[in-house]
Amino acid sequence: MDGVEGTGVGASVPRREDDRYMRGRGQYIGDIKLAGMKDVAFLRSPVAHGHIRAVDIPDALRSKVTIAADMVGVKAIRAVTALPGFKVSEQPALADGKVRYVGELLAMCVAGDRAEAEDIAQAIAVDFDELPAVHDMLQAREADAPLLHEQWGDNVFLESVVDDPNFDTVAEKATVHIMREFRTARQCMAPLEGRGVVAQWDNRLEQLVVYSATQMPHIVRTGLSDCLGIDHGKIRVIAPDVGGGFGYKGILLPEEVAICWLAMQVRHPVRWLEDRREQLSANANCREHHYVVTAHADSTGRLIALEAKAHVDSGAYSAYPFSACLEAAQVGSILPGPYDFEGFRCTTWSSATNKPPILPYRGVARTGVCFALELMIDAIAREVGREPHEVRQLNLVPASAMPFDNITAKHFDSGDYPECLRRAVEAIDVPGIRARQAKGEADGRLIGVGLSIFCEQGAHGTSVYSGWGIPMVPGHEQCSARLTPDGELELRIGAHSHGQGLETTLAQVANEVLGIDIDAVKLVHGDTQYTPYSTGTWGSRCMVMSGGAVARACQAIGERAARIGATLLQTDVESVQIENGNVVAPGGTVSLAEIARVWYLKPQDLPPDVDPAGLEVTVGYKPDRDTGTFSYAAHAALVAVDPELGHVEILDYAIVEDGGVLVNPMIVDGQVSGGTAQGIGTALYEEMPFDAQGQPLASTLADYLLPGPVEVPDVRILHMETPSPYTEFGQKGIGESGAIGPPAAIGNAINDALKELGVEVDALPITPRRLLALIQAAAT
Amino acid sequence: MKPVAFDYERPASLEDAIALLSGAGARVLAGGQSLGPMLNLRLAQPELLVDITYIPELKTAERQGDGLWLGACVTHAEIEDGAVPDVTNGALAFVAGGIAYRAVRNRGTVGGSLAHADPAADWVTCLSALGADAVIAGPSGERRVPVSEFLSGAFETALEVGEILRGVWIPTLSSAASWGYYKFCRKAGDFAEAIGAVLQDPERGIVRTVLGATNARPIVIDGAYGDESVRASIDSQGGDMDAYDRQVHFVTAKRAAMIAGVRVA
Structure with a gap:
């Protein structure tokens, strides 16, 4: 995506840090x-x-x-x-x-x-x-299971319950009741x-x-x-x-x-x-969930109530700082997805097992939740005989309801979920695929189309995390900004880039506020000695939180510079404004660089009563609401399944994505593409199996399969832009989105392809071995 | 992981290599594409590595009699790129081009692949179908073993202590011969789940079906192709294959037969 002209918010500026990365001059721990x-x-x-x-x-x-x-x-x-x-x-x-x-x-x-x-x-x-080893999250809860932490008396870090006393009354209104069991594999981040x-x-x-x-x-x-x-x-x-x-x-x-x-x-x-x-x-273990989900709907596919029992295989210890319960706590609160319905209840267990501690991976619990929920929606659609996208449209929160507080008190800030889905259906061409399916494939493969739609809470803050009470609760995010004697702008933040391109995007924010040349902006991060305290880079929060802090710090620097500039221009501060890196008055202009030079090197040119605060500030920021931004996306996959070998090829993949105002659309596209590759890995390839003795059965990348260039299709990314009402520029966190939707979209596509065979996938990754077993079981 | 300390020799002649290998704890290093990772994982802890890639005769590839001689250190990439003569109507180059990734093919060798004896590797299946011989040199001279019998099991070969696989001899296919090779991997470049290879050479009176990527040496079925004979061979020789293994081996053989033109769709 090209974005707007210039180098401010919305421009697809090439990444400044890539020069050293691409020349092999990055400096990593190993260097x-x-x-x-x-x-x-x-x-x-x-x-x-x-x-x-x-x-x-x-x-x-x-x-x-x-x-x-x-x-x-x-x-x-x-x-x-x-x-x-x-x-x-x-x-x-x-x-x-x-x-x-x-x-x-x-x-x-x-x-x-x-x-x-x-x-x-x-x-x-x-x-x-x-x-004896506890090798499985369900086995962990059996009465005779060995105990990892003897003093506990069981192997459960936490059982959490989301209940509704009226649930059964609500669910009784439904005429369609569907129960499914799902498993997602233990994976490794790579x-x-x-x-x-x-x-x-x-x-x-x-x-x-x-x-x-x-x-x-x-x-x-x-x-x-x-x-x-x-x-x-x-x-x-x-x-x-x-x-x-x-x-x-x-x-x-x-x-x-x-x-x-x-x-x-x-x-x-x-x-x-x-x-x-x-x-x-x-x-680097992550992701392992088990779900039993029951959906209650009416005969049109309108979802009335949803209930689930979910397990998370948390491994042996509670990892610092996110704890052993982040995943399960998330499951209970995000399972309703982007839908609106009346009844919900969910119990989750974080099981302790003899495996490495489970860690949060891009998307955290969302990837598994989206898989479980979205396969349920398709199951409802099959049951009531409707197109899956029609059933989704019946149930999505409409744009007119935004901002919307859902059944688990998640506050969806803005967006048009139905329109997003409609565009995804159009992009993948569902009617065209139905016609192609009717004709059949010359090579004997079976094709199918699958959808998923989800929202991603990002940059959620104190009010969300304080309830969980983990060792780390995010508060205000700070930025220290300083104009140097040469007129360069140093920005110091406590978050850290691990590939996001913050050296570029935060310079774009500074450019947006001060008009300063992005080449004159230097980001200082990754060092506790020089940066304000921060919980860091996680939860798709940097563009909202650090971006907001940088904007506020730049505004403060602008105010300080304006006062000095007005003095130099011999006018009052009300008469000046900041434009293109200059302080401009009706009668003249002075650059930020000149203001800085005078402030540091020629203070004798300033009047004695000048504001002594100087050109260095530390400013904190929190959005107007800290319940998080909700970016959202619809994924649409077209797959071909070889029913004799169980092999799945992705023929086409389209994403419609709304991350609010995108500070750098090119970087966002890269984030979405990379995340989608990881989601494809979750869907089809990645699995860290353990045997009954708790031995890991994959220890090299020859055993642990990651998708490569051949397995990841050219993903088509389409954008919508609904600003968040609560953030500095209307931006939303979007860093994890790509990794959330693929298992659900691909799983639904495979189920669509194999509908006539009566096959439904129930476990990730969807390997040839699993798929052939399902096909053979359905045939007998 | 880093390897244990080992000595390294790079002899210039086969005789010197054989002499070096007579000591305990010595191992041959060719392209290093399998041994390298095994060293790093400390699955192999040799005292001496004998690098054979500087022995000129092991790099030769030439027509010899009614066939092709490939020295053990000819790389997959050289075969893929047509840098060696073709006596197989393109089969060798096709198979070479599908081995792992180009970086592996640049260094990996045909002899190294056979001697490593991973049942999922391509050459053991392909060369069994082509009726090739493994040529083995050792302290007591040279001997030949059909490639189809070279593997004695997974990661086990007919090589005795002190012996080196010198190369392979591949018989020339007649111009009317046809072949089919169907490899099923979970992802491009991955180890095969199953391989089917079928050769039909009417002038030489050969029809042969080979099922590769088994748990041991490939299953070789001589004579006319038939679905039922493939299934029967899987039943009798498939060892501990489960339902999945049986299915994918049957299907890859069937598809190879269709490509070779000995079975209709």
Whole structure:
């Protein structure tokens, strides 16, 4: 999408940071080399559940090995919530007495290089009393299931209930009752760059300097402060260029705590670089849900009530800071989707299992919820004999109802959901596909069309997160802005880019407010020493929150500059305005650069009573309402299914997307495309299976399939623009959207293709093995 | 993951290579496309790697008698690009072009693929269908084994300690011969779920169906193609194949037969 002219809000400005990325000059953790730096390799548990009986370290290596007993005074990671009934897990940096998943850290080995550190790890022998494993979220709740955290008495982090005393009365009005069971696979986030930490104790500053591949440097600092028991001021976290995150890099890892502790003990920098095997089998786990959903509708397909029982496989520990319950709490509140109906109830369980902790991944619970809900809508449509898009139109919240408070008190800020769906139906050409289906395919494949529509809450703030009470509740977002003597504008924010292009988009915001050349704007981020506190980059919040803060800071800088400029122009401040990087009065113009030069270098040219506040501000921002923006999208997929092999090819894919005012439409298109590729992975390829002993069965990218260029079609993205009434420019968070819709749209398309065979998919990813089993079961 | 420490030798002759391999803990390194990851994962922990890619005779590709000689270190890319003579009516180049990704094909070798003995690899199935021989050199001289018998199991071969796969000899197809090769992968470049390969060479009196990407050596069915004989072979030789494996192997064989023109749709 081209966007508007210029370099302000709405322009598709090429990304300024891409010059260094494309030339291979980005600086990631792996590029940092400090004098005397040594490498760490971790010995990880080979068993999923067991007591550690003995750790045998050869005497000659003992000084190079750290085990839990060595880390005196270091606290376990505790990611609590305020939700009633939540049970706390203690996640030690190194396993202490008991291991609860394969890959849990047992020992930290340090050496001159990684290979030697791995040699040391290989020389350590650990003896376990093995326990039976909890390998599945439903098994976890069985009466005789082994207990991960014995003091709990069960394996449930949290049971949460959304109930309605009138539910049964409402549901009785329905004539169509449909129940379905769905499962989504455990997945692994796969950013190009893995996690990594370099840490060093600075004797002069008495400060731990931590370089970490994180999207939330301030939260890492807070978490480290808690675990290590040292003040925030003694910790500086630097996040250099970050090669993708998707949520994974918002987590405080036990590895980070261990490495930082080690740096405080030794007189040299230490480094840990995660390899792909560690990432896949032990760390970046996400997404695993199970649903039993019942929909109650009338004979036209109008949804009357919806009820669900949902499980989330939360793994062994509550991950910091999002906790083990973020997914399940989301499920209960977002399952109604973009629809309006009368009755809703939902119970969710966050099960503890002998697997790595579940982490939030782009879309968080929405991808699974959208899959479950949207397949239900198609099931209703089949039951009542109508086109799925007609049934959706009956149930969507209409534009006339906006802003709309839905059945779970979500406040939809603006939008036209029915129009979005109508355009998606038109873009994929449903009538044309119906005609093509009637003729059949020459190659014997079966084609089908599928839709999904959803909304994405983004940039939600204090009022939403305080109820959950996790260690991190977002408040006001701040920006520090400073005009330098050369007239450059430095913007300092506490959020951090892990690929979003904030160096470009926030400069566009500054250009919009001050007219300053974007090349004169420098973004300082990724360093707790130089930036205001922030919860960081997550929840599709940066363009709303940091964008809003930058705008407000630029306005404040403009006011300060206007007062000085008016003095220089020998007029009063009411007579001047900011235009194109200048302070303009009827009788003359002075540039921001000249104002800055005078302020810093020639103060003698200013009158003695000049406002002494200067050209540096820190301003906080929160939208008029902090319940979040709701971007939304409709996805439409055309697929061909090979009924003999179970192979699925995506023939066409169209998205109609409304993210409000887009600050940089080109970047948004990139976000949507990348997210869609991930959603296609969820739909068809990505799965981290575990066996009954809790062993991960995929540990390389040969086993864990990611979609590649051949598998991701040329996605057609169409835009609508309904501004949010609550944000600075009408922008909405949209960073996760692409990853939400594909499993539902593709699942519905496959069901449409196989309708005559009586096949309905019930689990992700939809692999040839699963699909052939369904086809064969339907035939017998 | 990083490999354990190992020694590395790059001999210039086959004799030197064989001598180096007589020691314990020695392994052959060719293109490194399978061994490399195994080293990094520490699944392989050799004491010595013998890099054979600088041995000139292992890089040769030439017509020899009524067939084609391919040295073990000829790369998939060289076959794909037509840099070697074609005696298979295009079959070798077609199959080479479908192996993994171009980056793998640039370095991966035909001999390395066979000796690694992953049942899901292309060459063991393709060359079994073509009736090729594996030519093995060792301390006690040279011997030949049909490629269809070269695998003794998954990741196990007929190679004895100290032996090197020198190359393969592929018989020339007659001009009237036809072939079909159908590989089913979950995604482009992935390891195969199933491979069907069918050769029909009337002048040489050959019709052969090969089912590859099994759990062990490929299933070879000589004689006229028939759906029922394929199913029967899967039943008798398919080992622990489940319903899915049986289905996809049957379908890939059937489709290869249709491409080769020995079965109608």
